[in-house]
Amino acid sequence: MDIVINISVFAFGAILGSFFNVVIFRLPRKYSITHGTSFCPHCKHRIMPLELVPILSYLFLKGKCAHCHAPISIRYPIIEFITGLSFLFSYLRFGLSYASIIAMILASLCIIIAMIDIDTMEIFDRFHLMIFALALVHVLFISQLDIVSHLIGFFIISIPLYVIAVITNGIGGGDIKLMAVSGFLLGYQATLVAFFFGAVFGGMVAVYLLLTKQTQMKSLMAFGPYLCIGIYIAYLYGMDIFTWYMSLLT
Numbered sequence: 449m450d451i452v453i454n455i456s457v458f459a460f461g462a463i464l465g466s467f468f469n470v471v472i473f474r475l476p477r478k479y480s481i482t483h484g485t486s487f488c489p490h491c492k493h494r495i496m497p498l499e500l501v502p503i504l505s506y507l508f509l510k511g512k513c514a515h516c517h518a519p520i521s522i523r524y525p526i527i528e529f530i531t532g533l534s535f536l537f538s539y540l541r542f543g544l545s546y547a548s549i550i551a552m553i554l555a556s557l558c559i560i561i562a563m564i565d566i567d568t569m570e571i572f573d574r575f576h577l578m579i580f581a582l583a584l585v586h587v588l589f590i591s592q593l594d595i596v597s598h599l600i601g602f603f604i605i606s607i608p609l610y611v612i613a614v615i616t617n618g619i620g621g622g623d624i625k626l627m628a629v630s631g632f633l634l635g636y637q638a639t640l641v642a643f644f645f646g647a648v649f650g651g652m653v654a655v656y657l658l659l660t661k662q663t664q665m666k667s668l669m670a671f672g673p674y675l676c677i678g679i680y681i682a683y684l685y686g687m688d689i690f691t692w693y694m695s696l697l698t
């Protein structure tokens with residue numbers, strides 16, 4: 449029975465993931481998200497419902513348009529897969545609970561933010577507002593932490609980032625706002641964990657790009673995607689990791 453539920457949760461995420469693909473593609477281009485059907489960018493063939501089954505359609509069509517056989521980006525099934533996986537992890541961590549729903553919404557926002565940041569090097573303010581709204585629900589109804597921990601979370605990384613941004617001009621305002629609203633959601637303990645993971649992942653990729661001299665791969669240097677991974681991990685396990693780390697110090 450467990451396996452059926454797990455597969456259903458994954459499938460639900462993957463279906464939403466294919467909608468996120470539309471959002472990620474259309475939002476920066478200012479196209480309507482709710483109007484208009486999907487079409488092949490190459491031959492304008494209207495994509496039929498059967499060609500829209502997440503992941504499976506891509507595999508079945510071998511990554512090509514059913515009409516003109518132009519290649520379809522592997523990005524689409526990957527985003528569907530990651531969304532499905534993040535929903536499954538949220539469910540496995542929190543079970544049937546409101547925290548699970550918050551984790552799934554957070555994962556969704558993180559995926560959209562990360563992909564748009566990779567494409568445009570920008571994080572839109574509306575997403576900061578959505579995370580802030582999510583944080584309010586979490587802080588008021590779910591969190592075990594006191595409000596002060598959440599308020600400190602808002603500032604603990606965003607202020608140092610702001611100072612670094614003023615001095616070096618190397619950090620975008622979108623990243624600072626992301627760490628502020630996410631910090632409010634997570635509380636300061638998990639916020640430190642989120643930033644630690646974000647910095648480690650971002651740092652590893654930066655070193656790899658430098659070593660392989662792919663410095664023209666600027667899009668991979670957007671900091672937002674790594675912060676997003678850290679934020680999602682921290683919502684699931686941040687408090688446990690923080691408590692474990694503190695126990696090492698004492």
Ligand SMILES: [Zn+2]
Pocket residue numbers: 488489490491492493513514515516517518
């Ligand atoms: Zn086509």
